[in-house]
Amino acid sequence: xxxxxxxxxxxxxxxxxxxxxxxxxxxxxxxxxxxxxxxxxxxxxxxxxxxxxxxxxxxxxxxxxxxxxxxxxxxxxxxxxxxxxxxxxxxxxxxxxxxxxxxxxxxxxxxxxxxxxxxxxxxxxxxxxxxxxxxxxxxxxxxxxxxxxxxxxxxxxxxxxxxxxxxxxxxxxxxxxxxxxxxxxxxxxxxxxxxxxxxxxxxxxxxxxxxxxxxxxxxxxxxx
Amino acid sequence: xxxxxxxxxxxxxxxxxxxxxxxxxxxxxxxxxxxxxxxxxxxxxxxxxxxxxxxxxxxxxxxxxxxxxxxxxxxxxxxxxxxxxxxxxxxxxxxxxxxxxxxxxxxxxxxxxxxxxxxxxxxxxxxxxxxxxxxxxxxxxxxxxxxxxxxxxxxxxxxxxxxxxxxxxxxxxxxxxxxxxxxxxxxxxxxxxxxxxxxxxxxxxxxxxxxxxxxxxxxxxxxxx
Amino acid sequence: xxxxxxxxxxxxxxxxxxxxxxxxxxxxxxxxxxxxxxxxxxxxxxxxxxxxxxxxxxxxxxxxxxxxxxxxxxxxxxxxxxxxxxxxxxxxxxxxxxxxxxxxxxxxxxxxxxxxxxxxxxxxxxxxxxxxxxxxxxxxxxxxxxxxxxxxxxxxxxxxxxxxxxxxxxxxxxxxxxxxxxxxxxxxxxxxxxxxxxxxxxxxxxxxxxxxxxxxxxxxxxxxxxxxxxxxxxxxxxxxxx
Numbered sequence: 001x002x003x004x005x006x007x008x009x010x011x012x013x014x015x016x017x018x019x020x021x022x023x024x025x026x027x028x029x030x031x032x033x034x035x036x037x038x039x040x041x042x043x044x045x046x047x048x049x050x051x052x053x054x055x056x057x058x059x060x061x062x063x064x065x066x067x068x069x070x071x072x073x074x075x076x077x078x079x080x081x082x083x084x085x086x087x088x089x090x091x092x093x094x095x096x097x098x099x100x101x102x103x104x105x106x107x108x109x110x111x112x113x114x115x116x117x118x119x120x121x122x123x124x125x126x127x128x129x130x131x132x133x134x135x136x137x138x139x140x141x142x143x144x145x146x147x148x149x150x151x152x153x154x155x156x157x158x159x160x161x162x163x164x165x166x167x168x169x170x171x172x173x174x175x176x177x178x179x180x181x182x183x184x185x186x187x188x189x190x191x192x193x194x195x196x197x198x199x200x201x202x203x204x205x206x207x208x209x210x211x212x213x214x215x216x217x218x219x220x221x222x223x224x
Numbered sequence: 225x226x227x228x229x230x231x232x233x234x235x236x237x238x239x240x241x242x243x244x245x246x247x248x249x250x251x252x253x254x255x256x257x258x259x260x261x262x263x264x265x266x267x268x269x270x271x272x273x274x275x276x277x278x279x280x281x282x283x284x285x286x287x288x289x290x291x292x293x294x295x296x297x298x299x300x301x302x303x304x305x306x307x308x309x310x311x312x313x314x315x316x317x318x319x320x321x322x323x324x325x326x327x328x329x330x331x332x333x334x335x336x337x338x339x340x341x342x343x344x345x346x347x348x349x350x351x352x353x354x355x356x357x358x359x360x361x362x363x364x365x366x367x368x369x370x371x372x373x374x375x376x377x378x379x380x381x382x383x384x385x386x387x388x389x390x391x392x393x394x395x396x397x398x399x400x401x402x403x404x405x406x407x408x409x410x411x412x413x414x415x416x417x418x419x420x421x422x423x424x425x426x427x428x429x430x431x432x433x434x435x436x437x438x439x440x441x442x443x444x445x446x447x448x449x
Numbered sequence: 450x451x452x453x454x455x456x457x458x459x460x461x462x463x464x465x466x467x468x469x470x471x472x473x474x475x476x477x478x479x480x481x482x483x484x485x486x487x488x489x490x491x492x493x494x495x496x497x498x499x500x501x502x503x504x505x506x507x508x509x510x511x512x513x514x515x516x517x518x519x520x521x522x523x524x525x526x527x528x529x530x531x532x533x534x535x536x537x538x539x540x541x542x543x544x545x546x547x548x549x550x551x552x553x554x555x556x557x558x559x560x561x562x563x564x565x566x567x568x569x570x571x572x573x574x575x576x577x578x579x580x581x582x583x584x585x586x587x588x589x590x591x592x593x594x595x596x597x598x599x600x601x602x603x604x605x606x607x608x609x610x611x612x613x614x615x616x617x618x619x620x621x622x623x624x625x626x627x628x629x630x631x632x633x634x635x636x637x638x639x640x641x642x643x644x645x646x647x648x649x650x651x652x653x654x655x656x657x658x659x660x661x662x663x664x665x666x667x668x669x670x671x672x673x674x675x676x677x678x679x680x681x682x683x684x685x686x687x688x689x690x691x
Binding site (some may be wrong): 017061062064065066067068069070071073074075079081108115155159160161162165166173176177184186187189190191193194197198201202203222 | 251286287289290291294295296299300301302303304305306307331374375380384386387390391398401403411413415418419422427430
């Protein structure tokens, strides 16, 4: 029985690889796009314009306040009604990129706000332009604070990519769902799916922890 | 096509959304209570000196954090019958949410306890308190204060995560949206109404978190919202 | 009351206490001074077991530390410890801070504990601050609450670990005055401090430590006017210049 199941699982090997490839492609592409967009939004949010700040803040709240599954459905089913033709893959990329951008925007904005105003004043006093102040003084310091949560966010992004299986994309989770229809051993099938995610996510979790430890060491914990 | 946005259909489906809203609310509360229990047990194990207790907790927490909730949900949904446990979808869903959030809550509580300075522990030791007395009188009262805002953050995550239960056909808020979308071919009406309902829950919990942070006089520490 | 015999301690490879032999008699006040990193804080933290010793004997109130028969938790109730950073419980008021251990450790009835708590707080000059939280008190006031917190346990010994070094200069004397009062009532005290005025006023002996070893002991007069070693002379010239 179990032997037969294992054999049957071996037959699904190419499908599983395709699923893993899809998961990595989806999260990889939206990770890059989301980071770029998120940084831009984060810088804009702290640029001093009240209007921009609250507009971005509202959008971030709308995205953070609704389940990702609902966001995917909205994009996949409603954009076509507005005349935008898109396939499931594009819809998935748009949804994931948007989600990542919103979270990364908040991380970057928090990082920028954590830089003491004295730093900006020093840069102002030495005559740096606004772009130079951002590029040379503020962002490098903000990055130190932002890096650990940023890596943590990437882990969440990879995991959230599993939700796009709901619109029929054959990612790792969808492959598990397909295989379990033929091989009725959910424990085995989804344990293997879990291992697939674990292999991708766990190194990132470890990296985030290391960065966090290094940062708290650099800041010098208060000895009481 | 959005110019045909039909408020009338939404009104027609309002009772369904009402039921979905109520279902999401109470299943989230039940799951969160379960998650608290799981989290407290895991955290207690994780803080022990004994490796035998620490290691299983650490492995569990890492395994949960490194895999998606949807895969965990399917693991239980397709896996439990294999063990002879045929449970209703709703129970499987609540179980998955509690087991998942429990791992995050364990880490939140641990961070809260570890945020209490060494000096507080030493003051307790110096006045002759036992480990249990220090925990009960000195550390936990302070840790709970810093823990409440991030716990509410985790509650927000849990409410949103509960949308995934619609994929194993639990009748909740997202399921209501799906029904409207497929019955009447009106995805816009269905999912925008669904999103609006979640936003009500989100803003409610968010202001509660902000209020509690102000009331307790603590800065919110990192959470997964 | 307190007796060190050949005590050694290491932090990893660092030899922080080197062959310490020292005894403190009942009702005696001993001031420990020395440059930072000399091991003076470690020395007094060993007495109530906040640090453990590697070898040698440390006998406190007739009980040998590290013995199976010695109940550290019980012994600690006899020893008051005042921290440099106060370590008041931030979630408790001044009165709750001073009554917490008497109620839960000494098992004194609440009413009785509160009465003696009020009395102690009044004694350290904080009769009007019973219900204040630590965050509402100045550093000097917090440290006085911390001293009252120890006194409420009716200890036989009081240890002070640099009690005034975290304070603003104008608050140092209010804390020292309280400590002088405690000393004059006949408490056995060991005080790590650089406050030479305090040492001259109440200490019977000054112990000078450097690099983990006791370099010199003497009466305050001997030590301040006629230090015997180069190291103590160098140390005194540094602290007296400021």
